[in-house]
Amino acid sequence: MPEIVVEIKNKSGLHLRPAAEFVKKAGEFQADITLERDGKSVNAKSILHVQALGVRQGMTVKIRAEGEDAEEALAALEELVYNKFGEE
Amino acid sequence: MVGIVIISHSLKAAEGIKEIAQQMGREVPIVAVGGTTDGDLGTEPLAIKEAIERVGEVDGVLLLVDLGSAVMNTQMAVEMLEDELQRRVVLCNAPILEGAVVAAVESAMGHTLDQVRRAAEGAAQMEKLL
Helix, strand or coil: CCEEEEECCCCCCCCHHHHHHHHHHHCCCCCEEEEEECCEEEECCCHHHHHHCCCCCCCEEEEEEECCCHHHHHHHHHHHHHCHHHCC | CEEEEEEECCHHHHHHHHHHHHCCCCCCCEEEEECCCCCCCCCCHHHHHHHHHHCCCCCEEEEEECCCHHHHHHHHHHHHCCHHHHCCEEEECCCHHHHHHHHHHHHHCCCCHHHHHHHHHHHHHCCCCC
16 A cells, blocks of 8 residues: 655644645545554544544654555645645 | 534634634635524524525535534524525534534535535544544
């Protein structure tokens, strides 16, 4: 299964707004996408699950995708994280 | 897009929940309603009906309520609506805050009223502590 490991660099981590952006982006793809931190894995298309994961600045997360558009999904999510969700 | 009406005994609570949910998508129409005309805690069918009508041009309207009599007053408000609007309105069996957050994300993703409702109702089973 394709996966990437990224560091969350924006100040607020995956708090409400960035998490929403992440989930909405994940939702654009057919692939099943999971977000993992410290061995805990959640559905990346579920805002409450992503919130529950409690990802803060400086943490490293693993994003996995499975499905026809998995590679595109990972590329899009990586870009979103890289651009700090448009935040600082 | 699906609009959301947040109905609480307290207007402050409804507005606060709206504020959080709106973070999920600025473009999602969300209306908060609550309290009585006397300024007490409670809900009133007419105020809820007007709140639903204020949502504006949307594909459907999801109603989220807090407790007890808010359910009955919301059902009465729905009965007061004109038929055309009434068909596009659904009362959701979800926890009000978590449901509103999920619904706002799902609405921003362009999902249908039924999809948004089911996702919001799924919030009741979600673990907060992983």
